Amino acid sequence: MTKLFSPITFKNMTLKNRIVMSPMCMYSCENGDGKLTPFHRTHYVSRAVGQVGLVMLEATAVEKAGRITAKDLGIWDDEHVASLGDLVKELHHYGSKAGIQLAHAGRKAEDEDVNYAPSPLRFNEKYQEPSELDISGIKRIIHAFGDAAKRAADAGFDMVEIHAAHGYLINQFLSPLTNKRTDEYGGGKENRFRFLKEIVEIVSKEFNGAVFVRISSDEYNDAGNTLEDFLFYARQLKALGIDLIDCSSGGIVPAKINTYPGYQVKRCEAIKHTVGIPTGAVGLITTGIQAEEILQNDRADLIFIGRSLLRNPYWAKIAADELGYELEAPKQYVRGWR
Template identity: 50%
Template sequence: MPVMLFEPIIIRDTEFRNRIAMSPMCMHSAGSDGRVNDFHLVHYGARALGGAGLVFLETTAVLENGLIGPGDIGIWDDGQVSGLTRLTDVIHQFGAKAGCQLGHAGRQFGIDGVPAIAPSAIPFMADSRVPEGLTVDGIKDVVEAFRRGARRAREAGFDVIEIHTAHGYLLNEFLSPLANHRSDEYGGSHENRYRIVREVIDAVRSEWEGPLFVRISSTDYVAGGNTPSDFLVYGQWMKEQGVDLIDCSSGGIAMVKVDSFPGYQVPAAELLRRKLEIKTGAVGLIETGRQAEEILRNGRADIVLIGREILKDPFWPRTAADELKSEIPVPPQYTRYGSAWQRALPPRPAAPLPATAA
C-alpha cells in the first residue's frame, strides 16, 4: 500500500509533490525595511531541498504597522517584491511550492513607539498597551492592503496564498467576541464579525487565482470565545468564497495555558473536513511520520504542516520516509550515487600545484 504522506496532491490545478508543508514560523531576521536576506534564502531553501512539498514563509505583513515583531518580512511595498522573487526561485529550484501567508498583527503589533490597531480599543492583557480601534475607513485601508499584498505575492511567483486569521492577530481579533466589542456592521453577530474576513478574501481573490488557504484559530480556549462550532459557520462562508483549504490551528486571543499534546489540534481539522467537505490542514505537535500518516489515512486532514520538527531537521520528510519504510527522491549529491554523477561531469582543468621551497 503506498504511503499517503508522499502521494502528490492537486489543489486548484497546482500539484504538490507530497502532503508535507513547512508551517509558517516567525524568524524575525529581516531588515528594518522588511526585506528578505541571505538567511531566508538558506533557511527556506534548505527545507525545499529537504523534500517538503510546500514551504510557507513566515507571516508577511501587509502594512508596516502589522509586524508581529522586529525583523518580520514585509509585503507592503513594491520594493520588497524582488527579494521575495529570489526566495520563491530558490524554493522552486529544489522542487517545492512556495507559500505566502498574508497577515497583520493587530493589537499584537510588536514594535515599540508606534500605535497598534484592533477592532476595539481592548488590550491583549491588562498591562499591554491599548490599541486604537479601527474606523470604518481604517478597515477599508486594511482590506486594500491585503489586496495589494496578494498582487505582490503573485508578482513574486508564489504558488499558494494563506490569509492569517489566527493566533490573536488582527483578523482573528475581529472574529472573536473576546476582542471585538464593536456595535457597527463589523461587530456583534457571526455575520458582522466575519465581514472584514469576507472583504479580505474577496479582495485577495480579485488578484489571485491560485490555491487559497485560510489559517484559523479553531478555539479561543476561553469561555465566551470562539469554538470549533463557530468555525463550522465561518468555514462554510470561506468555502462559498472560494477558499480551497482551512489550516486549523488554535489559541492566541488570550493568554491561557493550553494542554498541548501530539495531535491536539487535529480534531478541528477533522471536524471541518467531514462537516463542510472542504480540504483541511492539520498542524500542532505533529512529530513523526507515523503520526502524519495516520492523520491522512484516516481522513482527518488533507495535508500536514510541520513546524518545530522541520526546524530541527530540514530533512524531516526523509526521516519520515525512513520511519515508514518508504523510498522518496533525494538530492543525488546526498546519495552514494552522487560521486558517480560527479564523475559524469566534463573534466575540469587540473589546479596548479602549490610552489615548493627550493
C-alpha cells in the same frame, strides 16, 4: 504509496507530497525594512532541498504598522517583490511549491507607536491599548491585503495563506472576546466575519491561485467562539472558494493550553467532515507514522510541520524511512541518503 508522499492538487498547484513547512516567524529582518536576508534564503531553501512539498514563508506583514516586531518580513512595498521572487525561483528549482502567509498583527504589534484593533482592548498588561479602527482604517487594511496578494502573484508564489489565527488582527475581528463593535463589523458572527470575508474577496481577485486560510479553531475560553461558530466560518469560507482551512488554535487571549501530540487534529477533522472542505493539520505532529495515520484516516489533507522542521530540514527523509517509503534524494546527497 503512502498517503504522506502522494501528490495533491489545489487549483493550478500540484504538491509532490502532503508535507507543508508551517509558517513560523523568524524575526530576522534587518533595519526594519521587512526584506529577506541571507538567513531567510538558507532557511527556506534548505527545506526545499529536504523534499518538503510546500514551503510556506512566515507571517509577512501587509502594512508596516501590522508587523509583530520590527524584524518581521514585509510585503507592504513593491520593493519587496524582487527578492521574494528570487527566493520563489530557488524553491521551485528544488521541486517545492512556494507559499506565503499574509498577516497583520493588529493589537499584537509590539514595536509600533500605534497599533490597531476592532476594539480598544489590550492583549495583556505588557501591550499598549490599541486604537479602534474606524471604517476608513478597516478599508485601508483590506486593500493592503489585496495589494500584498498582487505582489505575491508578481513574485511567482504558488499560493497564499490569509492569517486569521493566533490572536492577530483578523482573529480579533472574528472573536467575541476582542470584537465589541456595534457597527457592521461587530455583533453577531455574520458581522464579525465580514472583515475576513472582504479580505478573502480582494485576495482572491488579485491572486489567481490557491488561497488557504489559517484559523484558531479553539479559543480556550468559554466566552469565545464555539466549534459551531467555527463551522459557520468554515462554511462561509467554502462558499467564497477557499481551497483549504489550516486548523491551528489559541492566541486570541492569554490561556493555558494543554498540548500533546496532535492536540489540534480533532477540530481539524470535525471541520473537514462537517463542512466538506480540505483541511491542514498542525500541532506537535512529529513522526511520519503519526502524519500517515492522520491522512489514512481522512482526518486532514495536508500535514503542517513546524518545530520538527526547525530541528531537522530533512524531516521528510526521516518520515519516509519510518514508513518504508523510498524518498528520492537530491543527487548531491545520494551517498548519504541510503
